[in-house]
Amino acid sequence: MDEQIKGNTKKMSTISLCFMFALSYFVFECLFFALLSITAVADMINTNVKGLLDNLSDTGLLFFGILYCFVVYLPLGILGFIMAKKIGDNFIKQVIIVLPVIVMGILLWYTGYSSSIKNINDLAWILYDLYAMWGVVLIGGLEDYVSNTGILVYLNLAAVFIPCMAFLMGVWSEKYLTRYVSRKKIKLVSAAIPGILVICILTTVLVPNSKMFTAYTYPKVDGATAAIPFGKVLIKELAGVSNRKADTVRFSTTHDAYVRLIEKKADIIFVAGPSDEELKLAEQNKVKMKLTPIGRDAFVFLVHKDNPVNNLTVKQIQDIYSGNVTNWRQVGGEDNDILAYQREQNSGSQTFMENKVMKGINLAVAPTEGKPDSMGGLIDAVADYKNSKNSIGYSFYYFANEMHKKESVKFLSVEGIECNKENIISKKYPFTAVLYAVTREGEAQDSPVNRMIAWILGEDGAKAIEKGGFVPMSKK
Numbered sequence: 001m002d003e004q005i006k007g008n009t010k011k012m013s014t015i016s017l018c019f020m021f022a023l024s025y026f027v028f029e030c031l032f033f034a035l036l037s038i039t040a041v042a043d044m045i046n047t048n049v050k051g052l053l054d055n056l057s058d059t060g061l062l063f064f065g066i067l068y069c070f071v072v073y074l075p076l077g078i079l080g081f082i083m084a085k086k087i088g089d090n091f092i093k094q095v096i097i098v099l100p101v102i103v104m105g106i107l108l109w110y111t112g113y114s115s116s117i118k119n120i121n122d123l124a125w126i127l128y129d130l131y132a133m134w135g136v137v138l139i140g141g142l143e144d145y146v147s148n149t150g151i152l153v154y155l156n157l158a159a160v161f162i163p164c165m166a167f168l169m170g171v172w173s174e175k176y177l178t179r180y181v182s183r184k185k186i187k188l189v190s191a192a193i194p195g196i197l198v199i200c201i202l203t204t205v206l207v208p209n210s211k212m213f214t215a216y217t218y219p220k221v222d223g224a225t226a227a228i229p230f231g232k233v234l235i236k237e238l239a240g241v242s243n244r245k246a247d248t249v250r251f252s253t254t255h256d257a258y259v260r261l262i263e264k265k266a267d268i269i270f271v272a273g274p275s276d277e278e279l280k281l282a283e284q285n286k287v288k289m290k291l292t293p294i295g296r297d298a299f300v301f302l303v304h305k306d307n308p309v310n311n312l313t314v315k316q317i318q319d320i321y322s323g324n325v326t327n328w329r330q331v332g333g334e335d336n337d338i339l340a341y342q343r344e345q346n347s348g349s350q351t352f353m354e355n356k357v358m359k360g361i362n363l364a365v366a367p368t369e370g371k372p373d374s375m376g377g378l379i380d381a382v383a384d385y386k387n388s389k390n391s392i393g394y395s396f397y398y399f400a401n402e403m404h405k406k407e408s409v410k411f412l413s414v415e416g417i418e419c420n421k422e423n424i425i426s427k428k429y430p431f432t433a434v435l436y437a438v439t440r441e442g443e444a445q446d447s448p449v450n451r452m453i454a455w456i457l458g459e460d461g462a463k464a465i466e467k468g469g470f471v472p473m474s475k476k
Contacts, residue, residue: 017087017097021167024079025101028163032072032133055215058242060204065138067197072134073166074190080170087171094171098164105132105160113153128156135159144243211240212451219448221249222257223270224348225375226297226399227435230270230468237464238452253374254348261438262287268449269438270294272348273355288441294456295470298397298424299352299431301412302379304388309333311413314430317357320392323364334389341378341393342366349375349395352433357394376404383408396433397424398469424471435470 056064087094108128115124139156146152173186213219218239221231228251236246251257251270258278260266262285273291274282282289301317303309309332312320319325320340329335342363343350354363372378375395382393383406392412397419400409411419414430423429437456439449455461462472 014093018100021097022101028075054245056242057204060201061242063197063200070193073163076163076166077170080167081174084171084174102164109157132159135162144247211238213239215239215241219267221268222260222266223251224254226396227270233464233467255346272352272433275346275351277346290439290441291436292453293434293473294437295435295465295472296424297433297470298419298429299433300397300400300419301394302382302409303392305408305410306388311416313415318361321363322361336389339390341381342371344371375399379404379406402469
């Protein structure tokens with residue numbers, strides 16, 4: 001009878017400790033949420049903290065992440081240290097205490113996973129984000145370093161395990177570490193770690209930058225949408241900024257980039273060749289532009305994957321877009337009307353289409369719905385199942401194959417030649433596009449933009465161009 005009573009007491013003790021840890025977890029979570037909800041704190045984070053993070057290198061951000069973990073999860077570690085004597089040496093019991101919090105987190109994670117696997121920023125993740133807010137903030141910082149969204153989704157699950165591990169480490173420190181190290185030394189080391197990490201962070205900031213530019217002296221760069229990945233690689237290589245900072249690089253569109261260069265709001269732009277209107281605008285503003293070819297891409301034609309047509313000749317493309325061919329049956333397809341999407345005037349892809357594909361042949365007038373306002377919008381329209389039997393569009397290879405890839409879209413061969421990196425390098429593919437670094441003439445030889453171009457045309461620049469999705473001009 002006495003043994004049964006002792007067993008029940010032990011069971012209740014474990015349940016009580018489970019409840020105590022779960023309650024502590026939720027209290028800390030609520031306090032963290034309340035802290036972020038305070039306007040003054042939110043303003044400080046949006047200005048000072050984000051400003052600091054933007055100026056840290058990748059190494060500095062690593063130290064900051066460790067510091068964040070240590071400071072934010074220290075209360076749970078202390079709680080584990082305090083509760084260690086009540087918990088005892090039983091490892092299974094220790095795990096059982098944190099198990100309810102972990103199980104609840106996994107269930108909420110699965111709710112988000114099953115609703116929106118592709119995007120951890122989707123509204124479907126809101127419950128999990130609130131439940132594991134401390135860790136989600138930390139994992140969210142990995143978005144700049146992990147491009148695979150599938151991996152990022154699973155890393156997000158770690159957000160609920162980290163606080164539980166902090167608690168268990170506190171327990172283990174009291175139970176095992178104190179056998180070899182005094183409690184006083186543990187406290188001293190715990191107090192010293194944040195200071196050491198702060199010193200490490202400051203060191204990464206204060207050590208002189210060996211790169212060509214700093215984030216403040218970096219030229220004003222703009223360009224086409226398709227050149228954004230190259231722009232991110234470039235600022236990282238030449239200014240030594242972190243992936244987080246590089247990920248903030250945003251280009252306008254080809255036409256807007258030319259306008260900004262002509263109006264002296266940009267120092268250098270990465271774009272396709274200028275349209276007649278852009279050349280006229282430069283002449284009106286008495287600006288002479290210097291075009292330096294730095295890389296090659298390809299101009300591709302795309303249809304829905306359910307369309308049986310896989311190849312078109314240049315003449316057939318010209319006939320479709322001039323309005324002479326209006327049914328897929330006329331080019332070896334099924335008996336369906338052709339819906340030929342175009343881009344707006346002065347966009348990089350539209351200028352290439354007019355100058356390099358049509359070569360003076362007038363384009364048929366496209367209806368408003370046939371002119372999406374972005375390259376991504378055009379690809380989305382072709383990918384739409386409603387247009388599967390009719391649509392055709394065009395884009396640049398890297399953008400359509402990497403930046404805005406759609407599984408329901410396929411690229412057409414032209415004159416029997418498939419568009420791929422090998423055929424772009426060999427120039428076998430008929431429509432090879434050139435990426436230019438465009439500046440204003442008259443810049444000093446040692447000006448920032450000319451030093452940037454000299455670097456781009458070198459060996460390291462060629463590697464950066466490849467990382468950015470283009471083929472270097474030097475590659476044969």
